[in-house]
Structure formats: C-alpha cells, structure tokens
Amino acid sequence: MKPIQVGLLGIGTVGSGVFNVLQRNQEEIRRRAGRGIEIAMVADLDVERARAIVGSGVQVVQDARAVIANPEIDIVVELIGGYGIAKALVLEAIAAGKHVVTANKALLAVHGTEIFAAASAKGVMVAFEAAVAGGIPIIKALREGLTANRIQWLAGIINGTTNFILSEMRDKGLDFDVVLKEAQRLGYAEADPTFDIEGVDAAHKAAIMSAIAFGIPVQFDKAYVEGITQLAAADIKYAEQLGYRIKLLGITKRTDKGIELRVHPSLVPSKRLIANVEGAMNAVVVQGDAVGSTLYYGKGAGSEPTASAVIADLVDITRLHTVDPLNRVPHLAFQPHTLDQAKDELPVLPMSEVVTSYYLRLRVADQAGVLAQVTGIVANAGISIDAVLQREADEVGGEGSTQTDLIILTHDTREGTMNDAIAQMQQLPTVLAPITRIRKEELN
Amino acid sequence: MKPIQVGLLGIGTVGSGVFNVLQRNQEEIRRRAGRGIEIAMVADLDVERARAIVGSGVQVVQDARAVIANPEIDIVVELIGGYGIAKALVLEAIAAGKHVVTANKALLAVHGTEIFAAASAKGVMVAFEAAVAGGIPIIKALREGLTANRIQWLAGIINGTTNFILSEMRDKGLDFDVVLKEAQRLGYAEADPTFDIEGVDAAHKAAIMSAIAFGIPVQFDKAYVEGITQLAAADIKYAEQLGYRIKLLGITKRTDKGIELRVHPSLVPSKRLIANVEGAMNAVVVQGDAVGSTLYYGKGAGSEPTASAVIADLVDITRLHTVDPLNRVPHLAFQPHTLDQAKDELPVLPMSEVVTSYYLRLRVADQAGVLAQVTGIVANAGISIDAVLQREADEVGGEGSTQTDLIILTHDTREGTMNDAIAQMQQLPTVLAPITRIRKEELN
Known part of the structure; x- marks a missing residue:
C-alpha cells in the first residue's frame, strides 16, 4: 500500500525531530502501523534551512497553502505555533479535507471549540498528543486508557521551564531572578519567558486536559492563572521544613458546584511521587473513581520527545482515517454534541469559589x-x-x-x-x- | 444504536468491579464511546453469588459455553484465570467469532502466540490491558502512545505483593518470612503466594511487555525468573547506605546480541522515581529512543482498578469492531507476520549473556x-x-x-x-x- 502522505507546516525544532525519527525508525513504524508514513512536502519560510534538513527527496516550499492545496497530502502537521497564521492554516487544511496533527496548545486552548467543530463537520481528525506534556502519552491515557472512569481531578507539572527553576531554587537556595537568568543561559527558558513563568503555558495545557477529563468545551478564558515570579527562597525553605515542596501545578477538579481550573504554585507533600519530579521533567497525576491515582512522567518538551507524540498521532490517523467518523475517538474524549450541555451543568468556577x-x-x-x-x-x-x-x-x-x-x-x-x-x-x-x-x- | 452486548465468564473480584463500574459510570461511558456497553450475560460456577451481584436484569448461567454460544453476545470477557479451562474457552470464543477481553496474564504469557494467531485468522480482537499493571494503561502506551520509538528497555514494578513486602522489610527492618505472614494477614499476599514471591507473575507480565516492545512473540519460557524469598534485611540496609533501594523488577532490554528478559530483585538508585514506588503500587519505566524515559504509575491490582482496564478494552473494541482488521492496533503492537522473523533476529538471551x-x-x-x-x-x-x-x-x-x-x-x-x-x-x-x-x- 502506498505510504500515507504527510505535509509539514514549519520545520524548526519539533519538525526536524519528526522528520528524523520517521526516517530513523521507518522500518519499526511500518511494522507497527501496517503502512508506511512519509513526509512528502514541507513548508517553511526559511526554505534553505528546510532543504538542509530534509534533503533532496522531499518537496520544500515557502507557501504553507501549497501544502494544503496538494491533493496527494493526507495529513497536515501544523508546527508553526501561536494563534495567528496557524489558526487560519489549520482551518483551511480542515476545509480542504485534510486530517490535522498539531502541537499548538495555545491555539487549541483559545480556539479549540471552533477548530474541533470544523473538523467534526468535515469528518476529519485533529490530533494533538504533542500539545500537552510533550512525549508523555497523557492525552491518549485520558481519552482512551481511563475511559471507564469518572475523573475526579488531575494535577500536573506541565511546564518544564518553571519546574527547572523551582528545582534549582530549592537545590541551591537561590532566588527566582538569579535562577531565571541561569535557565535562560542554559536554554531552559526563552529570552521572553513570560508565557512560562506567568503560568500561561501551563494554563493552556490544563484547559485542554480539563475539557477531556470532564467532557466540557475548552475554556482557557475561565482559568485562574498565577505564575512563580513572586516566590521567595524563604518560602521554599519553610515548605521543606514542614514536609512540602513547591511546584507549579495545573489543576482541574470536579466539584458539586462546578469545575475548578487553575494554575498556581502549590505546596505538595514531599512524599508524593509528583513532588519528586525534578528539573525540566513533566508529570501528571490523574484521579479516577475506578482506577484511583495514576501518574504519567516524562519529557515535556524537546525535539524528539515532542516528535514521538506527533508521530503517535500520525499512526493513529493512518489506522483510523478510513473508519466511519462516529467510531473514531472524539477530539475531546466525549461525543461533540454532549459538550455544551455539560458546560451548563458543570460551569468553570470563579477562583473565589475554589x-x-x-x-x-x-x-x-x-x-x-x-x-x-x-x-x-x-x-x-x-x-x-x-x-x-x-x-x-x-x-x-x-x-x-x-x-x-x-x-x-x-x-x-x-x-x-x-x-x-x-x-x-x-x-x-x-x-x-x-x-x-x-x-x-x-x-x- | 443498540448497546454492545458483553458476556462475562467469571464474576469474582474483577468481574464484579467491571459490572459495578459499568453501571455507575454508564452515562459517562456512553458519552465517550458514542454507544452503550451492556453486560447481557454472566457465567459463574456460583450462580447464587453471581445473581446477588448482577440482580435480575442480567441472565446468569453456570455453563460458560452458553455465553459463547449466544449469538447476541459481541464481546466475551474472560476473568476465570489460569491456563486450563480459560484457554479452551478463549479459543472457543474466538472460533465463535467473538471479540475477547482478558485479564489473564498467565494464559497470554504461556499461550499468547496460539491465541493471537487464532484471533488474527478469525479477524477478531483480543484485548488485555488488564493483564499487565492493573489499571495503568501501559499496554496502550506501549502499543500506541510510544509507537514512534525504538524501545531500548523497560523495567517495571509489576507485582504489588512483592513490592508491599519489600517496602515493609525496608520500613520496619524485618525479615522476609515475618513480613510475608503480615502481608497474608492483610490480604496483600495469597494463602499460596508462590507465583508472586518467586517472580513468576512478574515474569508473565514482563514477557508480554517484551513482545510488545520489541515485536517478538511472547516467550515466557525464555525468561530468567528469580523471586525475593532469599532477600535478607541486611542487604536492604546495606543497599540503603550505598544510595539504593531493592525492588523486584521485570526487565526487558534490546542489545546487539538479542533481548534480555528477566525478573529478579534489583538495586535501584534511591533518587530514581521508580525507587520511591511503595506498598502495593505498580510502575513501569519505558526508555524509547525518541521520547527518552517515561514512567507510568498506579494500582496494579484490585477490583475497580483492574475493571478500569477491562472497560477501556471494551470501549476500544466497541469503536473498532466494525473496522477492517488490518487497520486495528495489532495484538502485540506489530503486524503479526513480522513477529517470527524478528524472533530469529532478536533471540531472547540466556542469563549468562546478560x-x-x-x-x-x-x-x-x-x-x-x-x-x-x-x-x-x-x-x-x-x-x-x-x-x-x-x-x-x-x-x-x-x-x-x-x-x-x-x-x-x-x-x-x-x-x-x-x-x-x-x-x-x-x-x-x-x-x-x-x-x-x-x-x-x-x-x-
């Protein structure tokens, strides 16, 4: 059978990881998927760099719309990021009948409802394992592995930059500002670290997981968001003396009144496994009524860990693209028509009610x-x-x-x-x- | 749409968990699966007890073959255990064109190759998430979530009884015999604990995971198996002084010469997350070439945690049973025709070569x-x-x-x-x- 044809929009850190892993493990992946998966076309503003990565066997263009317009392409992978052009391209790809894989948590957290509705109407899949916790298959665990459960709450270390900073503050007894500069020097924090240190990135991911856990639309706008910039070394020390560590957690919880959705620094008992997740690693604890407490741990970012998640989505789509859309796993784990009703029954609570x-x-x-x-x-x-x-x-x-x-x-x-x-x-x-x-x- | 019809063979601890969770969360599960899942028939030698659990709405019989013969039943769930009658019933269910869900690791570890071949020939699914690490969706993670990766090794605490005993030995400085008696009194160890404490149960699970990780047939007969009965409290103490904890690990690793497959007590650095998994909990670390190290943690046994995994399989089958068998996830993650070839290329190594x-x-x-x-x-x-x-x-x-x-x-x-x-x-x-x-x- 002809390999499934993939078009990449953007070939930076994650895109080159996807290309390299697909090349290196193509035999293994074909043995699993029963069909080859081939990157047939790449769009990137920097055509030179893209050519240097993919070589001469792959068509490289500057215009992402040329990928979407190509009738040979089965799946479009959006790795541009942000809400602007990425949103337009994803919606255009869906309109063109392409399945979409994206690692763009900001886009889904803010425009997820619109994008998933468009995909459902068109009968195509939008897969986004890479959008939350990098290589950890947490979306699949929530949507499929724990599907028997009424999820009670989940809490995650879902931003590597802030976990690295908090680990360093604790280890070395240093203040936030000092460690942030060190993290920037080492490449663990970006030049403009606002989205990370103010908790926005974690809140994007928490909003997505909340929707999947509780069967409500993605509601980033209702999330309470507080970062780590105000944390003092003294608080970390006192917490330790009391038997706790401080972690930036994304938390979502079902209560009788509604859904809690919040990101803020939290004291966590030192003996909990998640309290011992150090450096840039990610982990998510999920509490289900049948399964009890489960935890998922791994690298939350980076070229190949994120590529691992993107390719898992490509394999899933390769398996399911011929299937009646009603039998596919719903984007947010629950059948789309049940989401808005649940939103009325389970509103996201204001922080004062938490x-x-x-x-x-x-x-x-x-x-x-x-x-x-x-x-x-x-x-x-x-x-x-x-x-x-x-x-x-x-x-x-x-x-x-x-x-x-x-x-x-x-x-x-x-x-x-x-x-x-x-x-x-x-x-x-x-x-x-x-x-x-x-x-x-x-x-x- | 008519709910999918499930027949249970055996309704003991896990079976009653499956029944109760399906009842309690039926609304939630239907919202996810897009179709109801209904236990329509139960077979158990103790008909009285079975009736007491399921009430009058479900047909209860003593003869498991009456379930298999019922043309209304879509999926047969085997929860009898052991290699004897369970094997015959699973093969008969497959021959009758039923999809099968089982929690029976012993059966799959010893007769998996025969059972999966029969299922492939008949075009039905055999799902077994509950066979390894209870409620942790580790089979799904290995088969689907990490499908992009060349798995390098995995190591797991996959037997709760022995982890409970080792945790108690360390905590209280007691010897094996004393703690075993305590574990039996508390219900953490069975009256005949041989399969647990001699490592056999862990080896069953390790053999299954090894097949999925490396694309080889299930080869329990090639596993090296050593239990915890010889461990002295002194060794646990010395290990601690050197910065290690002792855990019973199921390990499988890819090397240039072949596959390592072994269960034995292991010193693990105390700072590793898995070294801090205490009591009857389970955890598996998987090292993939793209994703790096990931860890999955949760309850490895018990009525509802195991039911969580059984029901996840029921939902998967509900989604996929109308799909062309070639597009389903293969039983052992790799397409069946590729397994035997890999076995020759990647033999399981004798322990002396580890x-x-x-x-x-x-x-x-x-x-x-x-x-x-x-x-x-x-x-x-x-x-x-x-x-x-x-x-x-x-x-x-x-x-x-x-x-x-x-x-x-x-x-x-x-x-x-x-x-x-x-x-x-x-x-x-x-x-x-x-x-x-x-x-x-x-x-x-």
Missing part, C-alpha cells in the same frame, strides 16, 4: 499577642489551622523592635473566605509586610 | 589480606569495581576470630563472567558463607 488549603507567611513584630491576634482572625473566619511555625526573631527594626516570620498551614477553606481573612490580617499594625499566600494540595 | 552490574555481600573472616584476595579475583576476571563497603567486625567466631560483611558494587559485567568470579571467591577459605549476589540497575 476550596483548597493554604500556606501563609506573615512578617510580624516579635511581641506578645501577635499570634493570638492572627489566629483569632483565622478562627473567626471559620478557617481551621493545620500547623503553625513561628521563627526565632531574626531582625532588629529601626527602634530596637524585632521581626519574625509566622507561618500558618490551614485546612480546606473557600478561597473567598481566605481572601477576606488575609485582608483583615493585613490591617493589623503588627503585620509588617504583604502577606505571602501559597495554596497547598495534598493530592491524595 | 550484562548488568552487581551488589555482592560476602561473609568473611576479619583478617589481613581478605580484601586483597577477593578484589584480586574480581580484577583477574576483568570486572571493574564501583564501590566497596567494609563493615566493622561484629561477631566472634568459635576460636576467638571475628567475622565481617564485605560489600562490593561492580560496574557492568557479563553474568557468565560474574558467575565464574563468584565461584572462585566462594572457594576462598576466608569466605565463610554463601555469597549474596543482587543485580543492580541504574535505569538511566
């Missing part, structure tokens, strides 16, 4: 009665305290007074309630600096 | 020259030493002489070479007891 536990660090005057004042506010708000850590006084203020850090761990509390309590504590004259609040997840 | 590193514990007389004698033998054999740990003398022998433990860690060595060196060391008059040898895996 229930979690908290780590608070207060810079306070080291004098009698402070602890009673602070814990009094907490008690009056109906918030239950799990642990208190009071540091030795360590700093002499201007008039001979001393200061100290007061750390409080709470049990589960509604975020709105906690916001009010923090506002009250902040008003105390004995509280000398803005209160640090980090959420805590037991993940059990 | 290359790994070693932990040796020698009970020696505490006198001058012993270390030189022992390390001399090692050096003459061309074996490179990684570390030596010499304990303080701790025991007074009959004639006033003292004894001590000498621990040696080696670098990679051929097992045959190590066997010869151990035999020579054992001859030394200063070596006072049988030498303990545990293999060491860096897993990097």
Whole structure:
C-alpha cells in the first residue's frame, strides 16, 4: 500500500525531530502501523534551512497553502505555533479535507471549540498528543486508557521551564531572578519567558486536559492563572521544613458546584511521587473513581520527545482515517454534541469559589499577642489551622523592635473566605509586610 | 444504536468491579464511546453469588459455553484465570467469532502466540490491558502512545505483593518470612503466594511487555525468573547506605546480541522515581529512543482498578469492531507476520549473556589480606569495581576470630563472567558463607 502522505507546516525544532525519527525508525513504524508514513512536502519560510534538513527527496516550499492545496497530502502537521497564521492554516487544511496533527496548545486552548467543530463537520481528525506534556502519552491515557472512569481531578507539572527553576531554587537556595537568568543561559527558558513563568503555558495545557477529563468545551478564558515570579527562597525553605515542596501545578477538579481550573504554585507533600519530579521533567497525576491515582512522567518538551507524540498521532490517523467518523475517538474524549450541555451543568468556577488549603507567611513584630491576634482572625473566619511555625526573631527594626516570620498551614477553606481573612490580617499594625499566600494540595 | 452486548465468564473480584463500574459510570461511558456497553450475560460456577451481584436484569448461567454460544453476545470477557479451562474457552470464543477481553496474564504469557494467531485468522480482537499493571494503561502506551520509538528497555514494578513486602522489610527492618505472614494477614499476599514471591507473575507480565516492545512473540519460557524469598534485611540496609533501594523488577532490554528478559530483585538508585514506588503500587519505566524515559504509575491490582482496564478494552473494541482488521492496533503492537522473523533476529538471551552490574555481600573472616584476595579475583576476571563497603567486625567466631560483611558494587559485567568470579571467591577459605549476589540497575 502506498505510504500515507504527510505535509509539514514549519520545520524548526519539533519538525526536524519528526522528520528524523520517521526516517530513523521507518522500518519499526511500518511494522507497527501496517503502512508506511512519509513526509512528502514541507513548508517553511526559511526554505534553505528546510532543504538542509530534509534533503533532496522531499518537496520544500515557502507557501504553507501549497501544502494544503496538494491533493496527494493526507495529513497536515501544523508546527508553526501561536494563534495567528496557524489558526487560519489549520482551518483551511480542515476545509480542504485534510486530517490535522498539531502541537499548538495555545491555539487549541483559545480556539479549540471552533477548530474541533470544523473538523467534526468535515469528518476529519485533529490530533494533538504533542500539545500537552510533550512525549508523555497523557492525552491518549485520558481519552482512551481511563475511559471507564469518572475523573475526579488531575494535577500536573506541565511546564518544564518553571519546574527547572523551582528545582534549582530549592537545590541551591537561590532566588527566582538569579535562577531565571541561569535557565535562560542554559536554554531552559526563552529570552521572553513570560508565557512560562506567568503560568500561561501551563494554563493552556490544563484547559485542554480539563475539557477531556470532564467532557466540557475548552475554556482557557475561565482559568485562574498565577505564575512563580513572586516566590521567595524563604518560602521554599519553610515548605521543606514542614514536609512540602513547591511546584507549579495545573489543576482541574470536579466539584458539586462546578469545575475548578487553575494554575498556581502549590505546596505538595514531599512524599508524593509528583513532588519528586525534578528539573525540566513533566508529570501528571490523574484521579479516577475506578482506577484511583495514576501518574504519567516524562519529557515535556524537546525535539524528539515532542516528535514521538506527533508521530503517535500520525499512526493513529493512518489506522483510523478510513473508519466511519462516529467510531473514531472524539477530539475531546466525549461525543461533540454532549459538550455544551455539560458546560451548563458543570460551569468553570470563579477562583473565589475554589476550596483548597493554604500556606501563609506573615512578617510580624516579635511581641506578645501577635499570634493570638492572627489566629483569632483565622478562627473567626471559620478557617481551621493545620500547623503553625513561628521563627526565632531574626531582625532588629529601626527602634530596637524585632521581626519574625509566622507561618500558618490551614485546612480546606473557600478561597473567598481566605481572601477576606488575609485582608483583615493585613490591617493589623503588627503585620509588617504583604502577606505571602501559597495554596497547598495534598493530592491524595 | 443498540448497546454492545458483553458476556462475562467469571464474576469474582474483577468481574464484579467491571459490572459495578459499568453501571455507575454508564452515562459517562456512553458519552465517550458514542454507544452503550451492556453486560447481557454472566457465567459463574456460583450462580447464587453471581445473581446477588448482577440482580435480575442480567441472565446468569453456570455453563460458560452458553455465553459463547449466544449469538447476541459481541464481546466475551474472560476473568476465570489460569491456563486450563480459560484457554479452551478463549479459543472457543474466538472460533465463535467473538471479540475477547482478558485479564489473564498467565494464559497470554504461556499461550499468547496460539491465541493471537487464532484471533488474527478469525479477524477478531483480543484485548488485555488488564493483564499487565492493573489499571495503568501501559499496554496502550506501549502499543500506541510510544509507537514512534525504538524501545531500548523497560523495567517495571509489576507485582504489588512483592513490592508491599519489600517496602515493609525496608520500613520496619524485618525479615522476609515475618513480613510475608503480615502481608497474608492483610490480604496483600495469597494463602499460596508462590507465583508472586518467586517472580513468576512478574515474569508473565514482563514477557508480554517484551513482545510488545520489541515485536517478538511472547516467550515466557525464555525468561530468567528469580523471586525475593532469599532477600535478607541486611542487604536492604546495606543497599540503603550505598544510595539504593531493592525492588523486584521485570526487565526487558534490546542489545546487539538479542533481548534480555528477566525478573529478579534489583538495586535501584534511591533518587530514581521508580525507587520511591511503595506498598502495593505498580510502575513501569519505558526508555524509547525518541521520547527518552517515561514512567507510568498506579494500582496494579484490585477490583475497580483492574475493571478500569477491562472497560477501556471494551470501549476500544466497541469503536473498532466494525473496522477492517488490518487497520486495528495489532495484538502485540506489530503486524503479526513480522513477529517470527524478528524472533530469529532478536533471540531472547540466556542469563549468562546478560550484562548488568552487581551488589555482592560476602561473609568473611576479619583478617589481613581478605580484601586483597577477593578484589584480586574480581580484577583477574576483568570486572571493574564501583564501590566497596567494609563493615566493622561484629561477631566472634568459635576460636576467638571475628567475622565481617564485605560489600562490593561492580560496574557492568557479563553474568557468565560474574558467575565464574563468584565461584572462585566462594572457594576462598576466608569466605565463610554463601555469597549474596543482587543485580543492580541504574535505569538511566
């Protein structure tokens, strides 16, 4: 049988990985898929570089639309990134009846609903294993492997840059700014690291997984997003003393009121496997009602790990492209007509309605009665305290007074309630600096 | 569309889990699969108990063959276990044109080749996600998620009973016999624990994963199998001091000469994620050439975790049963006609040809020259030493002489070479007891 014909839009880091792995393992992949998979055409603005990668056997063009217009091409792989031209090209490829594979989480998080609807109407597949957690087959696990389960929650380290930075901060006791510069020097962080360090990239991925887990449309616009730029080395140290590590988690959870969808730094018990995921690695914990807790770990980025996911999608499409579309795995795991209804039943909750536990660090005057004042506010708000850590006084203020850090761990509390309590504590004259609040997840 | 009709053979722990999860999550599963999945008929020797589980809406019979003969049944789920009647029933179900789902690792490890050939000839699917690592979707990850990769090796904690025992031995410093009794009392070990503690169950699963990873037939008969019954608490303690934990690993690896397939206790660096998998949990690390190292973690047994995997298979078959068999995922990930050829190219190696590193514990007389004698033998054999740990003398022998433990860690060595060196060391008059040898895996 003739190999399935693939057109690549963009051949940078991931695209060259796809080309190289398909070349190197072509025998193995054919033995698995029962049919060859061939990159027949590549579009890239830098035609020279593209030619240098693919050699003379593959047609290289500058205009992506020439790939989409080519009737020989069965599958278009979009590796351009971003929401602009990538969106137009993906929709044009779908309109031309091509199946699409993409690694573009930003595009799917923001325009997924429109793209999946277009694909369903046209009867083509849009596959995106590479969009979340790189080479880890987490999309397949959620859509197929755990399909028997009512998913209760999932939580993931889904941004390698921030996990690298947090690992370094903990290992070396350094502050965020110092480690970020080091990460940029080593290539673990981009020149403009905003999307990573502000949590936006993680929120794109969390929004996609949330839709798959709970059968709702992708709703990135409803996600709460908080990055790691405000984290102090002191908090990492105190957390460690209390038996926790701080990780940037993407979390989505089903509650009776609706869906939680949030990205923020979280204290995680050190003994949890995910707390021990270090460096640029990714991991996702999924809690299902039948299976219990499962974890998936691997490289979340990089040329060949991401290519591994792209090619898995190519093989899936090669198998399924002749199948009645109704028998394929739905894009978001659930049949499309059931998504909007679920959205009404399971709205994404505002952050004030989220229930979690908290780590608070207060810079306070080291004098009698402070602890009673602070814990009094907490008690009056109906918030239950799990642990208190009071540091030795360590700093002499201007008039001979001393200061100290007061750390409080709470049990589960509604975020709105906690916001009010923090506002009250902040008003105390004995509280000398803005209160640090980090959420805590037991993940059990 | 009419729900797909499922017949259960055996409704014990896993069967009742399948029934309960399908009932509880039927709405969710229908939204995903696009079609209902219904248990229409159950066969069990204990008809009373079966009726008590499934109620009056489901036909219960004593004779499994009545399920197979029922033309309404689309999929037969075999949950009887063992190689005897289960084998006959699976082959009869295939002959009757039924798709089969099974959790029976022993059956597939020993008779997989025959069963998969029969299924291919008949054009039906045999799915077995539940046979390896319970609820963890590791079969799907290997067959589909990592399909782009040339798998280099995989290593798994794939027997919960032995991992529970090893975790308890380490935590409490107790010996094997004591912990086994405790595990039996708690229900973590069976009354006859032989298959678990001797490594046979892990080897069944490793043989299945080896076939899927490397595209060879299932060859349990070629596996090297060593259990945990000989492990002493002292070895666990010494390993810990050297930075390792001892786990019972199922390992399969591709080398230039052929395939390694082995189950034995292994020292694993404590910092590896898999070394921190405790209690009855399972985890598998897979190393692919493109994706690098990935890990999959979860419950490896139990009613609903195993049911989660069985139902995932039911959904897959529901989707794919109308598809041309050539477009389905092959049973062992590779197209069947390519397996036997690969077997010739990649034979399973005898244990003497395996290359790994070693932990040796020698009970020696505490006198001058012993270390030189022992390390001399090692050096003459061309074996490179990684570390030596010499304990303080701790025991007074009959004639006033003292004894001590000498621990040696080696670098990679051929097992045959190590066997010869151990035999020579054992001859030394200063070596006072049988030498303990545990293999060491860096897993990097």
